[in-house]
Amino acid sequence: MFRKIALCVLSFCFIAVCSAETAPWRHIFNGNDLSGWHQKNGDAVYEVSEGAIVGKTVRNTPNSFLCTNNTYSDFILKLKFKVDSKLNSGVQIRSRSLADYRNYRVHGYQVEIDPSSRAWTGGIYDEARRGWLHPLSNGEPASKSFKQNEWNEFRIEAIGNTFKTWLNGKPASHLEDDMTKEGFIGLQVHSIGGDKSKEGIKVMWKDIQIITDNPEKYSKPISLPKKDLHNKLTSNERRGGWELLFDGESTDKWRGAKLETFPSFGWYVHDGILTIKESGGGEAANAGDIVTKKQFKDFELRVDFKITPGANSGIKYYVDTEINKGPGSSIGLEYQILDDKRHPDAKKGNHEGSRTLASLYDLIMAVNKHPNPMGEWNHARIVSKDNHIQHWLNGRKVLEYERRTPKFRKLVKESKYVKWDNFGELPKGNILLQDHGNRVSFRNIKIRELK
Structure with a gap:
């Protein structure tokens, strides 16, 4: 018995040494x-x-x-x-x-x-x-x-x-x-x-x-x-004034865009991920969009998102939920979330490419994009300070613009938003995650107010 144990030990050591050497x-x-x-x-x-x-x-x-x-x-x-x-x-x-x-x-x-x-x-x-x-x-x-x-x-x-x-x-x-x-x-x-x-x-x-x-x-x-950092703040982030909008469990900081409470169906939380279910591709036609209960003026927002093939969604900011009480999504500036290769919206809009991933929806096309492959997480970052706004995707700045300027207003007049007075010019507003009828997931939603 001792000999068998010794041989096993020697064999294990031999394999380990060979493995290290090779x-x-x-x-x-x-x-x-x-x-x-x-x-x-x-x-x-x-x-x-x-x-x-x-x-x-x-x-x-x-x-x-x-x-x-x-x-x-x-x-x-x-x-x-x-x-x-x-x-x-x-x-x-x-x-x-x-x-x-x-x-x-x-x-x-x-x-x-x-x-x-x-x-x-x-x-x-x-x-x-x-x-x-x-x-x-x-x-x-x-x-x-x-x-x-x-x-x-x-x-x-x-x-x-x-x-x-x-x-x-x-x-x-x-x-x-x-x-x-x-x-x-x-x-x-x-x-x-x-x-x-x-x-x-x-x-x-x-x-x-x-x-x-x-x-x-x-x-x-x-x-x-x-150590898992998802839906948590680092020590530097806490010192820097960051706030979690989603902690991986609770949706207490959100409500339906056209509701007083969080939607009772459609949106769900599992394994630290907030997901909107597939419902056929309609814009806010099922569970509806969700918005932060709090409004923000100048801010930096970070959101991880994962799309499914052919999906359409968006992150909106400076949203006023009192505008557009009828069908469709609440109105605000939008960081577009889209499967550019499969969704037909990528080729639509009055401004070329302005409905593609990370673009300012229907207004300005995102460039220099490096999206992660389908099924992997992407990282959105939106920075707004004194009307200067940046969109980032996976650590790269993909567009920036100044709102409330003649150039911005000209873009609005040439877009689908022309019918909304003073579109995109609110001093503060809600953050919105869109239900566009496709399955899209979110996590690590955090924000800090800039002063």
Whole structure:
């Protein structure tokens, strides 16, 4: 019996060793120069010394990032790093730098390097977006495994919407999030402002390897519970004045657009998702639209939405539910939600393309769109401040305009809204989710008022 157990143990170890040895790791830093990498944002110094990338701080420059030329979606990454105790840093993953997002500001997931007494190395931060997503504030094992002034090692898994991190073999983070599906990897040298005492401080990285070929096969289990951010506010969002309009369970902040209460049928909540049922494609002809009980003036709104094939819906703002008490939808400016490939409305309207996904419905066409495939979540963002309005889709600005201007009023006169006096010019109004007779789902509905 003992011999059988011993043989089983040896066999298991042999398989594990073989698996580790045959995993398709490949180097994305050659150890000699910065081929395959480029620098973004700040002017920190990056050079190669003794087989490592060395980043040095420079005064009066913003955060600097040495980024891969290639982008990556699903992968397992491992690397070693060493940092001065006076400097925090990080490793960007699935990150972007876009002209229409804060003038090429690097943004995306960052695996934190934190040598301070806080000890959050291995936590996940959302650089230049939402802030901390998974801080090490619950006594995660990794919080005690950082080695000051020595080489440390990260293992980082980004597979589907699941992120796992380990520091020196100890579990650090386990997160579910799907804000960004693909992006570059970046090595951060943090800004030091004008602090002379921190000029020339170093952070170093080496042995940077990645698996992109079937990473699921080589994924490791992690002993941390998965943190789910859906229908929750991050600590930064709470400090920034964000409010949840839907917490994944209650519809208390909503009512029917033509009702005093929430519709008794048609709309339902399941697994943290708010869904309008399929009812044949009619505009507000079944359960009807729903609106926020509260009205908003200047605001930033974020909504995740998922459509079904051929679906039509919309997110309206500056809605007055006292207008149009008859058939059809309540009146307001509309962020269009549409299956552009299958729904005939995509080719209609007096302004070309103005009824397509993320457009200002019937007025202005959205451009530079990158919708996610059918069946996946998309992320809408609407910003309205002092009559200047932006529509965003999946982290990219797709249109902007000024309401209450001669140009805007001309567009209205040329649209289906010409019959509504002062259309789109209310100082404040409700937010609306549309029932257009097709199955569409919503989650992570959050808003902050701008002052």
